[in-house]
Amino acid sequence: MNIDLIAALRARLGDGQVSTADAVREQHSHGEGHHAPSMPGAVVFARSTDDVAQSVALCNAHRVPLAAFGAGTSLEGHVNPPEGGISLDLSRMTDVLSVNPKDMDCRVQAGITRQLLNHTLRDTGLFFPVDPGGEATIGGMCATRASGTAAVRYGTIRENVLGLTAVLADGRVMRTGGRVRKSSTGYDLTHLLIGSEGTLGVITEVQLRLHPIPESIAAAVVQFETLSEAVATAIDILQFGVPIGRLELLDDVQMDASIRYSLLSGLRALPTLFLEFVGGPESVREQIGVVEAIVEDRGGLGFDWQTDPNQRAALWRARHHAYWACLAYRPGYSAMTTDAIVPISALGELIVGVKADIAESGLTAPIVGHVGDGNFHTIILVPPTPDGLERAWALDRKIVRRALALGGSCSGEHGVGLGKREFLTDEHDPVALDVMRVLKRTLDPNGILNPGKMLPGESR
Secondary structure (H helix, E strand, O other), X not given: OOHHHHHHHHHHHOHHHEEOOHHHHHHOOOOOOOOOOOOOOEEEEOOOHHHHHHHHHHHHHHOOOEEEEOOOOOOOOOOOOOOOOEEEEOOOOOOEEEEEXXXXXXXXXXXXXXXXXXXXXXXXXXXXXOOOXXXXXXXXXXXXXXXXXXXHHHOOHHHHEEEEEEEOOOXXXXXXXXXXXOOOOOOOXXXXXXXXXXOOOXXXXXXXXXXXOOOEEEXXXXXXXXXXXXXXXXXXXXXXXXOOOEEEEEOHHHXXXXXXXXXXXXXXXXOEEEEEEEEOHHHHHHHHHHHHHHHHHOOOEEEEEEOOHHHHHHHHHHHXXXXXXXXXXXXXXXXXXXXEEOOHHHHHHHHHHHHHHHHHHOOOXXXXXXXXXXXXXXXXXXXXXXXXXXXXXXXXXXHHHHHHHOOOEOOOOOOOOOOXXXXXXXXXXXXXXXXXXXXXXXXXXXXXEOOOOOOOOOOO
């Protein structure tokens, strides 16, 4: 703990924004993953870009590392601070700075969550669609290049950001992008920062694209005897060009857990697709007709769809509660979530292979995923035994290597952090990794911004 730095931060920001309390430091020592926690020397609560700029500048002057913290929902150790360093909490930065309904964009502070933003937008006829499921902050979603259930229709966070405000390692404030939908000027610094996981700068404001709330929305459920049939149906839907809103897969184990936890009636513990159709009424009916024919051809067991908002909400609430359903499925266990992604054509081979890996491991590991873009999660339930975590990590690594062998990625949406660093040398070209290291050294010469994250071989 750097006493001089903490005194300087308190003098600049005030006592109420700097905490060295053990309970506060412990809360900021980890995210929701299984990586070992590390205690910060202090937690700084920022309320503005200027607060962040002053904090980062002081950390740089004292050569004390820091890690940005939003909601703490990350799964790969992104927010775990350097031991004795500073955890810079942006969760109080929740203002909607501007909304431009005619241009369908808005500007927000980085600490606001998607849920709070959409609540604020509720009377404009617009919404922000990127939906990672948890109570993640917009800044954290940008830092990890988040995605979610609606990415098949609306894209990831990357496609929905027009510009950013970020604080660089020396405390300078940089504003990138703007409000226009395209520009051919300069380097694309906005998208350099998206997915940089707080290693190149601290994102404090975000200019977002908004989308009209669809005129008509319908949700559907269809079940299959085999996992292969379910995946093949999802691929057919995409290859037929159906502009599907959401396309989610739950395997038989996940369905068993979700039926018990969310009290889903009329469904069995079988591989299942959850679908959502959006658009005008005629477009939605046409989409449903095409998908119903595909389902029938693939041997799907029924095709139940409805437009009632309460029924749709219950269905997607069950999908978003999949993680908690898994924890309730095995009381006393914890959960480790994988994040493999492959080209759509390889998805069936990957998931079938992963099911075999799970069976060999002897662990319970439900599968749930955004099959509309080739991404899925295995929720490995970690038994409370001395070797439980080691067995879970071994299965996680086997799944990642299987995805890489099929031309995939070690992470579709969770990011790299501490958890996936070892795989970057397998996934990326050596020259590309060298360029990443050069960018890091150039923008952060003293190595204070989230050190030891993302790039292989970098120490914390």
